[in-house]
């Protein structure tokens with residue numbers, strides 16, 4: 001997954017990206033930003049929790065921290081995408097209050113935008129309004 005996170009994300013999106021450490025080691029992180037195209041929307045590019053630390057609420061904590069950070073910057077909604085085969089991510093985002101946007105196809109019973117990230121790279125698109 002390192003290819004999804006080139007250095008620029010850490011250099012330019014620091015104010016809306018967060019990490020959780022345990023004993024000096026990063027065990028969970030979220031990289032997100034405010035949309036340049038629509039400043040009232042924010043986008044979560046990647047979230048990851050160390051396998052040994054999953055299901056302990058760290059992902060939820062990072063999302064809540066991000067919602068507060070982008071909400072204070074004027075965002076009213078958050079978007080993100082995931083692969084239709086990532087059932088953990090789909091379950092997580094659903095529990096975090098995200099809705100799946102309508103797609104032009106279906107994979108494993110979920111709506112996808114076909115070829116969203118290139119040929120054969122279908123994606124589930126999530127949307128959540130911030131209260």
Ligand SMILES: CC(C)(COP(=O)(O)OP(=O)(O)OC[C@H]1O[C@@H](n2cnc3c(N)ncnc32)[C@H](O)[C@@H]1OP(=O)(O)O)[C@@H](O)C(=O)NCCC(=O)NCCS
Pocket residue numbers: 045046047048049050053054055056057058059060061081082086087088089091092093095096
């Ligand atoms: C997705 C991921 C970030 C979740 O992090 P986490 O710290 O384990 O999640 P939390 O413990 O905060 O869970 C938050 C909610 O999601 C639910 N959830 C998390 N993993 C789940 C799973 N595998 N199945 C069903 N529900 C799940 C939890 O039950 C919880 O709901 P609740 O609080 O209402 O009970 C983590 O599994 C991960 O790093 N996965 C690999 C990377 C990835 O796929 N990232 C997403 C694509 S960008």
